[in-house]
Amino acid sequence: MKTNTNLFETLLTRLYKLLGAERYSESTMRDMSFIFHSMSNFMKTNCLEEYSPEIGVRFVAYCVNDLCICSSRISRAKNIVGKLNRLQQGLDGRDALLPDLTRRFDLPDELMTPLQEYLVYCAEKGNRQNTIDYKHWICNRFLKNLLELGCTEIQDLTGEYIQAAFLALGAMRYWERIGPFLRFLADSNYLKQNYSGLIQRCRHPMPQPTVYSPEEINIIEDSFDLCSPAGIRNYAITLLMSRYGIRACDVASLTFDNVDFENNRLHFIQQKTNDPWEGELFPEIKCALQRYINNVRPNTVACTNIFITLAPPYAPTDNRAINTMIWNQFGRATIDVAERRHGGRVFRSSVASNMINDGVSTEVVRRVLGHGTKYALKHYARIDIESMRLCSLPVPEPAGMFANILSGKGVCPRV
DSSP states (O other), X not given: OOOGGGXXXXXXXXXXHHHHHTTXXXXXXXXXXXXXXXXXXXXXXXXXXXXXXXXXXXXXXHIIIIIOOOHHHHHHHHHHHHHHHHHXXXXXXXXXXXXXXXXXXXXXXXXXXXXXXXXXXXHHTTOOHHHHHHHHHHHHHHHHHHHHHTOOSGGGOOHHHHHHHHHTTOOGGGHHHHHXXXXXXXXXXXXXXXXXXSSOOOOOOOOOOOOOOHHHHHXXXXXXXXXXXXXXXXXXXXXXXXXXXXXXXXXXXXXXXXXXXXXXXXXXXOTTTOOEEEEEOOHHXXXXXXXXXXXXXXXTOOOOBSOBOSSSSOOBXXXXXXXXXXXXXXXXXXXXXXXXXXXXXXXXXXXXXXXHHTTOOHHHHHHHHTOSSGGGGHHHHTTOHHHHHTTOOOOOOOOHHHHHHHHTTTOOOOO
16 A cells, blocks of 8 residues: 555655755755656656655666766765655654764664673773764674674674675765774674774875965955845855864854954854854954844844844754855956866865965964864964975985996896
8 A cells, every 4th residue: 555655756746845955956956856756757657656665776776877977976876765755654844864973773682782891991092072972873883784694693793794894884985984984893802803904994185175366365355246135244254164173064054142243352163173162253254154144134033043044934044055156256366277176165275285385383273273173273384385305305315236237337138
């Protein structure tokens, strides 16, 4: 018997409505529309009316094997299938749109006890709560895969079990979390052998951060239309990011309690690190915020967030919308962005790199960016080319066999 909540058209209509309320960019919606259209054709071709997670798996395989679409659209298809699965399970709103990292699978005590001990160990080592939650989520899924393979106790682990359970997670990057867990199990005598080196992960070179000069940042700031509501709001958002290097998620979360206009102070708790951040409220930023609050933001909105959507129903602006806005603004400005990233994060890397290049101490830069340790800055310091030239060493003169080879004396004649 068909149920209305499982009908594909019903789920698709609801998903369209939820995505529309999130105000995704036009390019993202076009990409999603391609997947929706392909999925509708897939359902009609196979005479399917009800949706299930199993059909979602079949559709992804269809995208890979029959449509032969690019990897980014395959990822988009998997993402949409996940949203449909959550809708089909009864979730709604943003709970349906976003994956729930708090979901845990029930495990027998023989598997759960070592995991709980590992999480306590991580807390004692100083891991933050969001890091512990992420490790809990990954390791819980890994142990669930082991259980499905027939491994009911940690002591029964073998290399074959570990490889199969890990590959079922679907991403090589998860080994960064599974490897330390296996090392802990060996150190705690749950395992006789340390399997943390079972899978060798190739380290990709970290790319240099994208940096824009102060002159280019000024061009971006001057490109906003301050005669339009969107331009006034987005200008204030951009100044917060370009002058302080604040993350988009922290700008989106700012409330009126975080801004002290009387004493010219700005303070908030960082979303990523849960650490406090405080600084002077610069005059130009104070002016931009007051222009937006007094002339654009509705006074009747019962929302404590400073930055909200421009049209009803009013809702807080999220970090994805901010990054999309920044990306679009770079496209409107007269700046060459070829082969350079131009999302919200480039302001953060630009602030850090420009300060380091100007000789500002790493401790000051660390405090401005809100980093927990000074080691996080080494990524930005790599592009300080002029200072790195001061550390260069002279090339030594060739000597010995190497000198003979260079001069041709040490080359053996061919026979």
